[in-house]
Amino acid sequence: MISMARKTVLREPDGFLKVYKHKPGAEKNRTHYCPGCGHGILHKLIAEALEDLDIVDDTIMMSPVGCSVFVYYYFDTGHFQVAHGRAPAVATAVSRANPDSVVISYQGDGDLAAIGGNNILQAANRGENIVVFFVNNAIYGMTGGQMAPTTLPGQKTTTTPYGRDPKTDGYPIKVSELISQLTAPVYVTRTSLHDAANTRKTRAAVRKALQNTRDKKGFSFVEVLCMCPTQWKTKPIDGPQWIIDNMLDVFPLGVYKDITEDAPLTVRPTPVHDSDSVKKALDYKESKAELTRLDVPELFRKTSLRVSGFGGQGIMSTGIALAHLGMEYGYNVSWLPSYGPEMRGGTANCSVKIQDGSIGASEATEPNIIIAMNQPSLEKFEKIMQTGGALLYNSTLIDIEPSRDDVKVYPVPITGMADELGDTRVQSMVSVGAFAAITGLFDPAEINRLMPGLFAGKPEKVIKMNEKAIMAGYNYVKEHFSS
Amino acid sequence: MARKLMKGNHASIYGALLAGCEAYYGYPITPASEIAEAASTYFPKLGRTFLQAESEVAAMNMVYGAAGCGLRVMTASSGPGISLKQEAISYAAGAELPCVIVDIVRGGPGLGNIGPEQSDYNQVVKGGGHGNYRCLVLAPASCQEMCDLTMLAFELSDRYRLPAYVLSDGVIGQMMEAVELPEPVMEFPDKSDWAVKGTSDSKNLINSIYLDHDELEEWNRHLQDKYREIARNEVRVEEYMLEDAEYVAIGYGCASRVIRSVVDLARAKGIKLGMLRPITLFPFPTKVIASLPDRGVKGILTVEMSNGQLVDDVNLALCGKMKSDFYGRMGGNVPSEMEILEKISQLYGV
Known part of the structure; x- marks a missing residue:
């Protein structure tokens, strides 16, 4: 019955709006396209297919920049007008946001193959569940007949007035051939609108591509050779012949890829918003009661620390551990790394501040304590120390004496002690223990109680060794230096 | 929590x-x-x-x-x-x-x-x-x-x-x-x-x-x-020691953290410095900045880690009512407390 209705009734398909409400001016039932333009034919093929596949309401269309910028005038669907070349990027997000919708990216050759060249390749390569209709008419229509990436060798345009010279302007880009080389795309074809037989093939390709998207089969791409008599400077009626004479050799028609049958279905996640799930995902843990503060000497009630050494000496984790402990004792804390290339080898340093009251600058520009794990660190950071501060250095690796005589010096064989414990990596916790002994900020027993939190997910053996390292660092300072 | x-x-x-x-x-x-x-x-x-x-x-x-x-x-x-x-x-x-x-x-x-x-x-x-x-x-x-x-x-x-x-x-x-x-x-x-x-x-x-x-x-x-x-x-600002301030340092983000420390240092020296920190940059806190001259503020210093972009808006807000000053660092350098304090001393003779 349906097929009979289609045969006998000449009417606009339901894919079109009955009145072009978004079109300015009085003419709400005519398109803005020129006589002989191919866009109208392709629009109609799409609109009919939307109706026949019963997906008019599910469809969201991208109006690109170019002659089809006003796609949204005509189709009874949701619409995005998008920036030049970006339709595949916008369509990606629209499809991800509405996985059950049919998202169409309708683009011309300048939009898709020039300014948006990367966007189309990447969307195709991700296998986005969208359909792309690529109108190739070998010229820029809307802007007035300039060279397109698909302009033919020798073709005169307003920016190739002497004809496109491949030596300076390159060759026509064969987009279907390119896209078909990628793994993800499901269906890639090039058709033409230059006669009835090829228009019928285009009709079938449009339907197949839309069906693929409806069925969540992934990325489908239909390139359509299309008439632009206005910019080709031909009569409307001569447009089809221009395609035959100029385009078919350069842009061979045919199916370039079709793995529709075997295409895996696109599955997208459903966002979860309930409060408990969000808190669980973000690892919410109620804060424990703050630890009882120790009697901290005046100097370290406002601790400003620099930790420095080779990359790999655990410099950052020493700083983070100390900031974490400060937080657990109810202090305001900050930790600031030297970031970027320095993190990836060479020297590393970080600043830690532990104090009551708000912390201003987070960089310890005048530290009252430094932990220098290697010689360059000692040389660099002893210079900026506050008078009366504490200089803790790794005497295993540093065999020079500090030059400052107005600070209290704590040579501790940090690396050596870690090695004795059986793992150089625990040198970080040796320095944490030494820091606790020097500053009086933290009780080593409490640090050990917090260890499982600091080393979440680490084996019991590792935690135990780090506990020993903390005690070793703490006791060394207590035994060797007067407070 | x-x-x-x-x-x-x-x-x-x-x-x-x-x-x-x-x-x-x-x-x-x-x-x-x-x-x-x-x-x-x-x-x-x-x-x-x-x-x-x-x-x-x-x-x-x-x-x-x-x-x-x-x-x-x-x-x-x-x-x-x-x-x-x-x-x-x-x-x-x-x-x-x-x-x-x-x-x-x-x-x-x-x-x-x-x-x-x-x-x-x-x-x-x-x-x-x-x-x-x-x-x-x-x-x-x-x-x-x-x-x-x-x-x-x-x-x-x-x-x-x-x-x-x-x-x-x-x-x-x-x-x-x-x-x-x-x-x-x-x-x-x-x-x-x-x-x-x-x-x-x-x-x-x-x-x-x-x-x-x-x-x-x-x-x-x-x-x-x-x-x-x-x-x-939607204008939002943070004021710090602004109530009785004779001098005001204006800055946002990282720079404002340093300014806060500078305010503490200045106050310890008896300099009545306050901080105004825009939390919204658009909308810009035009009114509160425009009111500073009427509140007896003698000097306004904008501190930025840029070449004087925020200070343009500060001066637009002041609308010529008083001259304001600028101190900026660039290139990845954060101004230190001491250099800002020195700038204030030098500019305002305090």
């Missing part, structure tokens, strides 16, 4: 997820990459979308697409990446799409370096891309605010339907502080009258094209009305 020690960059993703953000589209760049990394870790756990785009240009256009579908959506980058995003930010402003952009500013111009600067002020606060538009701009000065102001950015962006920035810098992004985690937001605004959902009742048009000159002018007037409404309602 749950509390965590975390980087500012991570805190912004916590804030986003707590605000119900459903999609993150981004591209890696130092010193903002931890934001994309955190998003890639946490978004999938909650069925939300994380996608590493092919470029900053594409990422922001994806934000445009998701925002037009009514999602809470974000991206993050740093100077060079923000420059690339400007195209789609203009489109989002023109189409009145809410979205959040986090900018962890680094040194420029060009490739510059990855140190902290505040030199994106002009391109972020003044609109940045083409056309007559503004974005809402919030400037956090701590990791806590990276979380809180990201949440607020989503709320205000939805309320006024415009892109909202969280404008920060390499220091705030990279540093760690304790962050108290708020409760997740559970109520979201209804966007059904304009969002596109691929259903029969959401055949809306997301668009910024108006061919008729008068129509486009009218649309622009509508946008300007909205910006004025935001300026009336």
